Amino acid sequence: MELLVDTPVTCLKGVGEAMAEKLARVGLENLQDVLFHLPTRYQDRTRVTPIGALRPGQDAVVVGTVAAADVVMGRRRSLLVRLQDGTGALSLRFYHFSMAQKTALARGTLVRCYGEVRPGASGLEIYHPEYRAQNADEPVAVEERLTAIYPATEGLTQQRLRSLVQQALAYLSPASLPEWLPENLRRHYRLGPLADAVRYLHQPPPDADTLQLQEGEHWTQQRLAFEELLAHQLSMQRMREQMQAQKAPPLPAPRHLPGKLLAGLGFQPTGAQRRVGAEISYDLQQSLPMLRLVQGDVGAGKTLVAAIAALQAIEAGYQVALMAPTEILAEQHFLNFSKWFAPLGIEVAWLAGKLKGKARTAALEQIAGGTPMVVGTHALFQAEVQFHNLALAIIDEQHRFGVQQRLALREKGINGQLSPHQLIMTATPIPRTLAMSAYADLDTSIIDELPPGRTPVNTVVLPDSRRADVVERVRAACLEGRQAYWVCTLIEESEELTCQAAQTTFEELQLALGELRVGLVHGRMKPAEKAAIMQQFKDAELQLLVATTVIEVGVDVPNASLMIIENPERLGLAQLHQLRGRVGRGSTASHCVLLYHAPLSQIGRERLAIMRDTSDGFIIAEKDLELRGPGEMLGTRQTGLLQFRVADLMRDNHLLPAVRDAALQLLQEHPQHVSPLLDRWLRHGQQYAQV
Known part of the structure; x- marks a missing residue:
């Protein structure tokens, strides 16, 4: 049987070239895409509700007889139809209507309609219901399952989407949508069959727990969320493995420069700065590229920790680049490092987009000639910037640099062979939940004490x-x-x-x-x-x-x-x-x-x-995450890094520890399943993990 992922949407009835193009624009190219385009909510059209039992805010199917149909002149002209069924009366209101419509809704006509019940001027009303006239002797048609409402997109109606999904479901089986999670892992984490979960989510039975579905906590949604989070985790792990498969220059522990810097500053680092400094120093001594994220609340002294790390590379005879997202911040770093490093006889070069003409040429020559410390904006990533022997890249405010840009740093390493160590700093505390998922490719250090003398x-x-x-x-x-x-x-x-x-x-x-x-x-x-x-x-x-x-x-x-x-x-x-x-x-x-x-x-x-x-940055970050969601908080809306289709980091964070364990197990025992999983969930997962 052909896999859903290999079956193009053009095999569905009604999908010609124009429709296929429209679908491709929203990422629906094959049948797997169509079936992973999941409903955002459901309507219950499986039963008729007596008018007397209706409540405001409810979506309901109602059957009643027209008692009157009048054109009413209010602020806007409308057609008002009174409907009765023996248990009560309801108004249907149409702002867009034709006289033919009014005639068709003559007194005594039996009507089946569906819509949201609201309080109105004349009691309960439904605005613009879906409706059709019925013969008194024909049975009232109701749906057998809950009706799915899909994320709507331009030019694709609910009707069209439902029809496509309906057809695609005919192709769905355990053979066409294979399980890439091995059976022992599914048993261990109590994960139900994938094909059953997908079918259920498109066609829930009338007795489905709609509250659970609405909250995203139904087993079917959790089954898919688990697999999606796992794919994301694997892509990060793969990226980390690829970076660590490269070699980096090992930088021996420094003997002189950090001591001289601290003596000149006249104050000692805090315990937290010393602890994080030691973690960085150990990483730099290895021949694997360091990938470390340093978090510290505003004013915790991350810059000093970065300066001491830079001196370890400089003392070993290499170059260091520090990149900041804005010119103001880059300039601030340039002034700080110049002030600290001048007494040590270390030259600091400066490069930003605004440098033009001779000044730019001179800066590029300095960098290529081996100036030990280079500070700038992401202008340092440009192809024309050639380093002499870059061994450490310090990136400030990582969430403003895309993952892709960090990966591109490899090319700036020594002879394009040795990858620079990477130290990433952020003053935006990242909640543990998010760090476990968004930065799974990085080791994390936290500077969790403020220097003495800082006042709340x-x-x-x-x-x-x-x-x-x-x-x-x-x-x-x-x-x-x-x-x-x-x-x-x-x-x-x-x-x-x-x-x-x-x-x-x-x-x-x-x-x-x-x-x-x-x-x-x-x-x-x-x-x-x-x-x-x-x-x-x-x-x-x-x-x-x-x-x-x-x-x-x-x-x-x-x-x-x-x-x-x-x-x-x-x-x-x-x-x-x-x-x-x-x-x-x-x-x-x-x-x-x-x-x-x-x-x-x-x-x-x-x-x-x-x-x-x-004033605790971590508490604030947790709350920010709850209120705004991860993509907005990390500034990654544009990169697609956290655009989950089913998973929700806040709702599903209880799955993350299990997801991390499952990722390791899969990599060790079933490495051949990793690529198909990435393909399934990260549309261009392969490229993403192999930039």
């Missing part, structure tokens, strides 16, 4: 009707010698949004706070302008900085102890936490004011309450 930030939540009080608070803080940030979430006025634009806010605050020196930075300014304003703020030439979220990462001004964030309800929790981390970097008590625009949604209220009540 006191957070208050206020409506923007209190704006005048907040402006006075800023004035008082700045006149006492402190500095403040005022963060806006848009650059220019937009009519739909109530956000105060940064430009307008800047002008208003300049007027209101005439005696203060106010600056403005936003993402549309030229990098040089931005850098100049940031420098003025750092040097305390400016007392108040009005900014968009470009200051989210990496900006370090210890004297800034007050931050106002306007419209915080528009930002994710992780982003709010990052922004708040720009204050509280000195010894003065620091404050963050979340100035929201009323009214707030329920979720909006919850989110701002979390920000007010905790």
Whole structure:
């Protein structure tokens, strides 16, 4: 029997070339694709509900006799049909109708209809029901199974999708959809047959537990979620194996440079920094490429740990590249590393997209000539950038770089042969749930203590009707010698949004706070302008900085102890936490004011309450994950990395430990099943795992 995955959709009735193209656009190319396009919900059309038993919000099949059909003139002209069945009366309302329709729904006509019951002006109503007239003597047609509602796409109606699925189900059998999970593994984890699960999900019987199906907790959904999470885990494992099949230059433990750096800084690393530093140092001494993710809350001192790792490679005679996602952050790193490394006699090169002409040529020559430390944006990935002997790549804020870009680093290694070690840093704490799945290819270290002298930030939540009080608070803080940030979430006025634009806010605050020196930075300014304003703020030439979220990462001004964030309800929790981390970097008590625009949604209220009540990045990350979902939180919506079809990381996180064990078992005992599984779940799974 031919496999579903090898059977094109063109074998189905009604699928010609044009329809096949339409289906291909949404990823439905073969029968397996069609059957893995699963319903999002179900309607129960298996029984007739008496009108007297209807409840608002219910979807129901109703049969009744037309008592009246009138055209009603309200705000919009509508056709109102009164239906009775002996137990009660119901109105059917049509806003789009023809006079022929009115005539067909004459008094005394028996009608079977289906739709959602709502409270209306004349009691319960169904708007635009699906309906048809019945003969009094013919039996009322009801469905034998629950009706599936599919993720709708342009040009594909529910009717069409159901018809395609119906036809595809005729081809479904254990032979056409093989089990790639061995029987002992399925028994161990109590996983039912795959073909049965797929059939059930398209055609649940009338007595199916609809609540369980709605929650995604039915055994059939869990069976598919398990297999999908397993495929994802295997792709990460395979990627890790491929990276570790390469060789990396082993870097001996350093004897001199880190000690000199610390002596010059005049402070000692925290216990957590030392522990993580030791883990990195051990990895770097191996001839396998290090793949390590370092998480640390805002201000935990990740940069120092990265600098010590860089010195291990430099002392061994190699080059180090540090990449950051934005020019502001890259520049910040460049200044930090230059300041730290100059006393050690180590040269630091700089490369960003904005470098042009002679300056760019000079930078490229420096890098190719072997300058030990190179800092830049992802311009460092470009083909023309040739390193002399790159042994360590440090990537800041990993979730802004795609997995593909990390893999491309191989080509930048020594002679394209030895792969550089990779150290990835993030100040966005990643919940364990997510790390186990999204970063299964990386070892993880956590810097879980803040350096002494960091003060917790006191957070208050206020409506923007209190704006005048907040402006006075800023004035008082700045006149006492402190500095403040005022963060806006848009650059220019937009009519739909109530956000105060940064430009307008800047002008208003300049007027209101005439005696203060106010600056403005936003993402549309030229990098040089931005850098100049940031420098003025750092040097305390400016007392108040009005900014968009470009200051989210990496900006370090210890004297800034007050931050106002306007419209915080528009930002994710992780982003709010990052922004708040720009204050509280000195010894003065620091404050963050979340100035929201009323009214707030329920979720909006919850989110701002979390920000007010905790400054623990991991708790915030867990909540962010619950409220926003993994793709949005990791910034991977675009990469497709976490676009699960059935699985849901929050709902199914209890499966992850078993999934990890199953992945190891499969790799050891049934390696030949790995590729078909990847093909099944990660449409282009092969390429993804073998970039």
